Amino acid sequence: MRTILLTGASSGIGAHTAMLLAKQGHRVLAAARRINQIPHHPHITSLALDLTDGSSIERLVHSLQPTMNIDVLINCAGYGEFGSIEDTCSEHARQQMEVNVVGPMALTRAILPRMRRAGRGRVVNVSSLAGEFAAPLGGWYHASKFALEALSDSLRGEVAHHGIKVVIVQPGYVDTDWHDDAMRRLDVASSGGAYSDMATAMRRYFKSAAVGRQMASADHVARTIVKAATTARPKTRYRVGPGATLAVALHTVLPDRTFDALTRAQFRYPRVQA
Secondary structure (H helix, E strand, O other): OOEEEEEOOOOHHHHHHHHHHHHOOOEEEEEEOOHHHOOOOOOEEEEEOOOOOHHHHHHHHHHOOOOOOOOEEEEOOOOOOOOOOOOOOHHHHHHHHHHHHHHHHHHHHHHHHHHHHHOOEEEEEEOOHHHOOOOOOOHHHHHHHHHHHHHHHHHHHHHHHHOEEEEEEEEOOEEOOHHHHHHHHHHHHHOOOOOHHHHHHHHHHHOOHHHHHHOEEHHHHHHHHHHHHHOOOOOOEEEEOOOHHHHHHHHHHOOHHHHHHHHHHHHOOOOOOO
């Protein structure tokens, strides 16, 4: 049995992960802003956490018994701030970075001393394929995941000699409410301005059958996170979803303008002016 601290446990991938871990007999410290929505199970303890509030992170850490070892920290909380870079206000951009990057790293920093004291531990950061390449209208979301990937890579090298492993999980499209929320944010930012035609095309794309064929289930992603958290010798990265490995490979080998053209064709964005 491991003691596992998991953020984003009130919905989607996080909720599925909490239940899977609990059913395996692990002690799950499930953290979220909406604690009333965290799944109920004898092995799940609900904790209040707002990653944008440093005092909330401090309260959570102080609520843990001083001698309690955290075997695994899973940073699963996150959302997608969609809209053009020009349209997205600075407040929303900062919020995106706070929730997806700054908050998780603050929590990680607070938990690392316990892992170092124990001489072992694991940090699993739930990133995204959006941390490998960027597309129009998701700039701030991509930026947050690029940053999370870089910080994870740096951290992996820093803590390895303390017996601590750092693992990244990179889902592609996942069948949750995440996309609906992202499209609502897209509408707020870019539905009525210079990028409205692109916003319309993106909304249409995410309602298409093509996206449905690329979707992984939340349970599939959760099972991968559980594997990353509990297997004896984890990989440094786990990519999840149909075509995930191919998408990264195409971005790696294709020239930038060719990849840009494929992306515009995929979403049916307006043609680039000559």
